[in-house]
Amino acid sequence: MKYNTLSDGEFRARRAYFTKVARGRSAAAAAAAAASGHLDPGSGRRRKEDAGIELSGLTKRFLTPAGTAFTALRDVDLMVRPGQFCAVVGPTGCGKSTTLTMVAGLDRPSAGSVQVGGQPVTGITSGTSFMFQADALLPWKTVLANVAMGPLFHRATKKAAQASAREWLRVVGLAGFEDHHPHQLSGGMRKRVSLAAALINEPSILLMDEPFGALDVQTKAIMSNELLRLWDQTRPSVIFVTHDLEEAIALADQVVVMTAAPGTVKSVYEIDLPRPRGAVQEIRFEPRFLELHHQIWESLREEVERAYARTTSAPDDPAPAGHPPVPDKGERS
Numbered sequence: 001m002k003y004n005t006l007s008d009g010e011f012r013a014r015r016a017y018f019t020k021v022a023r024g025r026s027a028a029a030a031a032a033a034a035a036s037g038h039l040d041p042g043s044g045r046r047r048k049e050d051a052g053i054e055l056s057g058l059t060k061r062f063l064t065p066a067g068t069a070f071t072a073l074r075d076v077d078l079m080v081r082p083g084q085f086c087a088v089v090g091p092t093g094c095g096k097s098t099t100l101t102m103v104a105g106l107d108r109p110s111a112g113s114v115q116v117g118g119q120p121v122t123g124i125t126s127g128t129s130f131m132f133q134a135d136a137l138l139p140w141k142t143v144l145a146n147v148a149m150g151p152l153f154h155r156a157t158k159k160a161a162q163a164s165a166r167e168w169l170r171v172v173g174l175a176g177f178e179d180h181h182p183h184q185l186s187g188g189m190r191k192r193v194s195l196a197a198a199l200i201n202e203p204s205i206l207l208m209d210e211p212f213g214a215l216d217v218q219t220k221a222i223m224s225n226e227l228l229r230l231w232d233q234t235r236p237s238v239i240f241v242t243h244d245l246e247e248a249i250a251l252a253d254q255v256v257v258m259t260a261a262p263g264t265v266k267s268v269y270e271i272d273l274p275r276p277r278g279a280v281q282e283i284r285f286e287p288r289f290l291e292l293h294h295q296i297w298e299s300l301r302e303e304v305e306r307a308y309a310r311t312t313s314a315p316d317d318p319a320p321a322g323h324p325p326v327p328d329k330g331e332r333s
């Protein structure tokens, strides 16, 4: 039987995520959270006004297979206001996924800080849903069971979790597919399941890592419109990573351009296109959209070219492709 299998990395990330979520539900954690006044301990949810994200001096170093330190992110400063839709663009390997991982609390910075709702992130970030870069549905579970997993982890009864999952599947246009398995769906349908699984907990923070990257242009447009409609209903703070600058501008309030590795924030653009935006396919012809696109692309193009030049550098170049030697500034690892 053909399954839509997870890569090892995605499976490990997803398992680590749910393990941490499960651990984070201890009574002590709930009590501490309640005492801090930043969480709703009953559901593990975060109040919308506490969903602002602030990265300051965020630096992340990894150990390479050769045993040397590689600086993936350096001195990243970024602010996402509660309820703001922030899109992040930057060349491949500049640390976009790494940034999301640290906002989610799945990994720790080497230096600098990640704060959510004014509190440093020390464990899994409550009230957060994470749509991973690759399909992260569990292939052995039905569509319904995949979507119901979130509420079950939040201690809903099976009946309530399934009822909620059915409702969200209806919202994303998949009523009637509850008993299918992921391999029986198209790529676009699987993304809808992932979106339902991300939204079912009504997150106040939504982290999306190239969620529609693998979709065809038409399906991507449909999913983008759907996402905007759903975001507008509950207004979580969103960090949306994409390689598609048009998609970033059409969706976001703020577009952040990152530099080639080591990734840092190069420029931030406020997107002053009015909301509701209407169809993303049409807004791209608006004069203001074209103006913003032109400006942001100028900034992004340089970084994409720099990153590309590195990957095509001579094999005897002392800096291995994508891993340039980086002078460290005494960060802790």
Ligand SMILES: Nc1ncnc2c1ncn2[C@@H]1O[C@H](COP(=O)(O)OP(=O)(O)OP(=O)(O)O)[C@@H](O)[C@H]1O
Binding pocket: 062, 063, 064, 070, 072, 091, 092, 093, 094, 095, 096, 097, 098, 099, 133, 261, 322
């Ligand atoms: N666990 C790890 N160990 C070592 N290096 C890592 C690890 N995770 C990421 N890196 C390195 O950090 C850099 C940034 O990786 P990251 O996945 O964040 O990039 P990205 O911007 O999301 O790229 P893409 O657009 O291709 O998804 C890359 O050079 C990658 O090789």
Ligand SMILES: [Mg+2]
Binding pocket: 096, 097, 098, 133, 209
């Ligand atoms: Mg990535």
